[in-house]
Amino acid sequence: MCESQSKFLINEQITFFGAGSMAEAIIRGMTARSVVKRGGITVINRSNQARLEELQQQYGVLFQTEEAAKTELLRRSPVIVLAMKPKDAAAALGQLGPLLSEDQLIISVIAGLSIRTMQTLLGRKQPIARTMPNTSSSIGLGATGISFSKEISEDQRKNVLTMFESVGTVTVIEEEKMDILTGISGSGPAYIYYLMEAMIAGGIRGGLTPEQAHELTVQTALGAARMVQQTGEEPSALRHKIMSPNGSTVAALETLDKGDFYETVIAAVQRCAERSREMGAVLKEGIE
Known part of the structure; x- marks a missing residue:
C-alpha cells in the first residue's frame, strides 16, 4: 500500500x-x-x-x-x-x-x-x-x-x-x-503568440509558405527562450550577440524602435495589471 x-x-x-x-x-x-x-x-x-x-x-x-x-x-x-x-x-x-x-x-x-x-x-x-x-x-x-x-x-x-x-x-x-504578475505571466503567453503571428505573416509576405513560416517562427521562439533559460544570460546580452554593426538584425530592431516597441510592451504589461485591479475592484464591489 x-x-x-x-x-x-x-x-x-x-x-x-x-x-x-x-x-x-x-x-x-x-x-x-x-x-x-x-x-x-x-x-x-x-x-x-x-x-x-x-x-x-x-x-x-x-x-x-x-x-x-x-x-x-x-x-x-x-x-x-x-x-x-x-x-x-x-x-x-x-x-x-x-x-x-x-x-x-x-x-x-x-x-x-x-x-x-x-x-x-x-x-x-x-x-x-x-x-x-x-x-x-x-x-x-x-x-x-x-x-x-x-x-x-x-x-x-x-x-x-x-x-x-x-x-x-x-x-x-x-x-x-x-496583478503585475498577471501582466507578465498570466497574460504573457498571448503577447508571445501575437508576436509569433506577426513573424509568420512577415514570412508569408516575403514568399515563404505558411508551413515554412510557421515552423521557422515556432522553432525560433522556442530556441530563444531556451537560450535565456540554459545560458543564464540576460536577454539583452543575448540580443547584442546577434546584432552586428549595420547588420540586418540592427535594421530590424531599429524598425521596431520606430514603433516604440520596448515601451509599448511595458505599457501593455502595466495596462494588463491595471485592468486586473479594475476587474478585482468591480468584482468586490458587485459582491458587497
Missing part, C-alpha cells in the same frame, strides 16, 4: 469546482505527470454534464452531477480548487462556506478575487492559496504565481507547491503583487 501511494506526489483527493479551460490545463498537466492517482480528481460544475463527460474521457477524472452528491463531495474533500468564472464566484463561495471544516484547503484560480474577499464570502478564515497560473500549465511549462493566507499549514503549502510545480515553475509572492 505504501509503495503504491509513494509514486504519487499528492495522495489526497482533489475536487475541481469549475470545469473551464484553466481547470483543464491543470488537470491535463497533473494527470500527464502522474501527480495524482487515477480517480484522484473529481470535477463538478453548475450544469454542463457534457463538459464533465469530456474531461472524464480525456483524463480519467470522476464527476458528480446530483446536487446532494456534489454537496457531500464539497463537505469531505480535503482540497478544493475554485475554477469557476468570476461572475459565479460569490454564489459558489456562499454555498461552500457552511459546508467546510477548518482543515479543508481552498485553492483559487479565479482572477481578481482576493483572499480577504473569498474568506468574507465563505464566512470563515479558511486556508486559501490564491494562484495565477497560465495555460502553458497544460504542457508542463506553466508559470504560476501563488499567495497564501496565514491559515495555511506547512503540509497544505507543500501540496499547493507540488501541484503547480508539476505543471511548470512557481513564484510565491505577496498578494498585492498578483
Whole structure:
C-alpha cells in the first residue's frame, strides 16, 4: 500500500469546482505527470454534464452531477480548487462556506478575487492559496504565481507547491503583487503568440509558405527562450550577440524602435495589471 501511494506526489483527493479551460490545463498537466492517482480528481460544475463527460474521457477524472452528491463531495474533500468564472464566484463561495471544516484547503484560480474577499464570502478564515497560473500549465511549462493566507499549514503549502510545480515553475509572492504578475505571466503567453503571428505573416509576405513560416517562427521562439533559460544570460546580452554593426538584425530592431516597441510592451504589461485591479475592484464591489 505504501509503495503504491509513494509514486504519487499528492495522495489526497482533489475536487475541481469549475470545469473551464484553466481547470483543464491543470488537470491535463497533473494527470500527464502522474501527480495524482487515477480517480484522484473529481470535477463538478453548475450544469454542463457534457463538459464533465469530456474531461472524464480525456483524463480519467470522476464527476458528480446530483446536487446532494456534489454537496457531500464539497463537505469531505480535503482540497478544493475554485475554477469557476468570476461572475459565479460569490454564489459558489456562499454555498461552500457552511459546508467546510477548518482543515479543508481552498485553492483559487479565479482572477481578481482576493483572499480577504473569498474568506468574507465563505464566512470563515479558511486556508486559501490564491494562484495565477497560465495555460502553458497544460504542457508542463506553466508559470504560476501563488499567495497564501496565514491559515495555511506547512503540509497544505507543500501540496499547493507540488501541484503547480508539476505543471511548470512557481513564484510565491505577496498578494498585492498578483496583478503585475498577471501582466507578465498570466497574460504573457498571448503577447508571445501575437508576436509569433506577426513573424509568420512577415514570412508569408516575403514568399515563404505558411508551413515554412510557421515552423521557422515556432522553432525560433522556442530556441530563444531556451537560450535565456540554459545560458543564464540576460536577454539583452543575448540580443547584442546577434546584432552586428549595420547588420540586418540592427535594421530590424531599429524598425521596431520606430514603433516604440520596448515601451509599448511595458505599457501593455502595466495596462494588463491595471485592468486586473479594475476587474478585482468591480468584482468586490458587485459582491458587497
